[in-house]
Amino acid sequence: MSFFDDDFFNTRVTRRSQNRRNRGSGFRPNTLSGSTVRVALISSVSSVLFIVILYLLFMDGKPTQSNAQPAMLSGQTLLEASERMINASDIAGPTVVSVINMTQQALDMEDKQMDWLHSDQVSEYASLGSGVIYKKQDDKAYVITNAHVIQDAVELYLVMNNGERKVANVVGKDTITDLAVLEVEGKDITKVIEIGSSKKLRVGEMVITIGNPLGFSGSVSEGIVSFKDRIIPVSLNQNGFYDWEQIVIQTTAAINQGNSGGAMIDLNGKLVGINSMKIADYGVEGIGFAIPIDDAMPILDSLLANGKVLRPYLGIYSMDLDFYSHSQDTSEWKDDLTDEEIATDDKTSNQALPDLPADVKQGIIVLEAVGPAQEAGLKFNDVIVALDGNPIQSTIELRKYLYSEKKIGESVEITYYRNGKKSTISVKLSEKTEE
Template sequence: MSLFDDDFYSTRVSRKAVRSSEREGKSFSFGKPRRDGSWSNVRIALTSSLVSAVAAVTVFGLSVGFGGGGSVQKVNPAVATVQTGDPLERTIQAAEKVRPAVVSIINEQALSSMGAGADDLDEYGDEGMGLEEASLGSGVIFQKEKGKAYIITNNHVVEDAAAVKAVLSNGEIREASVVGKDSITDLAVLEIDSKGIDVVAEIGDSNGLRAGQWVMAIGNPLGLSDSLTMGIVSKTHRIIPVSLSQDGVFDWEQEVIQIDASINQGNSGGPLIDLNGKVVGINSMKVADFGVEGVGFAIPSKYAMPIVESLMEFGKVTRPYLGVYTMDLEQYWAQQANQTDAENSGLDDEDWLEDGEAAGDGDGTELPPIELKLPKDVRDGVIVLEAVGPAKDAGLAFNDVIVKLDKQPISSTMELRKYLYAKKKIGDKIEVTLYRDGEKQTLQLELGEKAEE
């Protein structure tokens, strides 16, 4: 069954309908004047009405700008396009425009049977170290420059890769290198040789999307390369909480486009295009749950492209760094409520968040039990588990509870991170309001740049 019903969506009128209308319709004619030169009252009235109508239309046309100083009524070009274009043909043309620029991404990792990870390649080299296909994804070529072609994809598509390959639309496999990646926005840029690549995708403006608008997802779902799916924009702006460290603690929020076009494993990193063949988003994720269908998400182009530009220029996204490992006060209260023995008062390393990021391996040091002294009305904030860098230099310490940044209330690690990344820059001064041993204090510090791991 086709997606569109031709009879319903077509703007053409069938010849049969025209002939039927001509047979049933009635012609209105003024006829000829009588031989004696006289006109009937009916004919005079009809002629007078016609002249009056023409005059009224002419005056109105002049007033709205057919010629003169009146204002011209603007027509939404998107609406006009939808009304006059054949939906079936537009989808075909849009797909043909972008498909040659869509590639499949192969993430290769060290053979698990050898007990080696990607880091071991640095020590042993590629020789003698087997690689296997770990995952598949998609990407889109968006730029060609100086003999290189650049591809946008998702960070999770190339995460932990020992080697990355790009498969062109013609089936050719090329070695790819990672220019830069960012786990927070889940974006990455790859580089391949541009020889023989003639098509580069055009980036569109996701700000112009409207709910109900037709869009298409192109990619490599389930290893089926060069696949297209189609649907509508379900919601132009949807906020999705994400756990960057995959520990079940939501420490970031991603603003995405919600679509009902089918998104499956392998579609990640591929383009979401409009019916003009422009990339308006990067397919990123879907809701994978029993009984859930048609709920997919894409990173809007307006958010993706500034990140891509930073990755192209610096190989990373530079962000301000406070230097605190934290735990949400809300989580602490929940633990206290459910605590059954003294052992639960400690924290594992994976519970630590550094400016909202996973703390990593840690040094194995056991934290002393958290015993907070807070006013009864303080229920929201973040607990400092360890201070490093700028925070340590400013005097922040274990068990401090941060409640404000620059007088902006902070109730969670997510809010702390969002404030830093949205409102501050590296080198900016920031005021930290906190409680220490029940006493309210204020510290000033200068935000730094986080060093590479």
């Protein structure tokens, strides 16, 4: 049962019911219609006056105007961003060069009479990369690039922004940070790039990369900073084993083959990173990396002053203990061996297996000791577990500790196991004399 006569209220009524109501009430239709019009008119005027009075009371009679506009919907803002990218590219563009690396193999396969300096051609066997002019001194210009760009180079040429070619010489390179400095004749070079700050970058900030992808010199691409301090494992010897970790800027800006060594700049045209690498895999897009310029500058200064980076040298060739342990799981590939081969392999593995307490699961196996380590008494199959009392679990951790905490000439206390016995030894760190 409802509280009302009808469960649903309907504003529309039939003509029959309307006539019945008119006859029963004694009102004439014309009279009712005129009254309705007057009431509606008075109500409308009253409503308008009421709204005006409220507006004047609350707004104090002063009209307001909003100047706020969504940043990406403002045509003027989009135009300003576009102009900033154009200006930044104009500023930095002339300082970015192409690097042509002629290895001995490439030279052997090419015409020995070819004058690469004055030729408009680029050898199909040459390796291509990019570089950035960052310093000029005493009629010499200095160019930043990646160490891997000039790997195994016999002859190096730079192609300037105006198409001119110059012979380049290697001042120094550092494999660990993948940085190198080249020197060219700089009498006619008038522009060097301005150094910015990678520490001031913000995630989401727009950046620009300039380089020589696939031989297309002076190519410009834009993107954003995806992550500021991404840690990427790298293989210094390119043997598939990670033995270092590189801190890089992750970006969506396109970095392709040939971009390595080129410039990552901000919208002011300042250098904030050196293009280094990308993830090239199926289904991967928009993931490139650059070396932060704040990390690169001390390395570049050392290369310019000394031709190399001075780091403390311990003198061991090593293998991570956990990697060795995993390599002993031969259940997969033993299916392809004969029983005699399996027995021989097991015997060899057991002889090489270090004698360790059961609770020692991580450390570094010494494969060979040379230099300071050999002089101090470290030997094959010693397992290093700590430096100066700090646990060391991998070769990467060992290198990081030495390079960040120790100096050439200082000593480091090494804790290690030999034949199951724990010992300590002091090693005086020296300067490494060769790469």
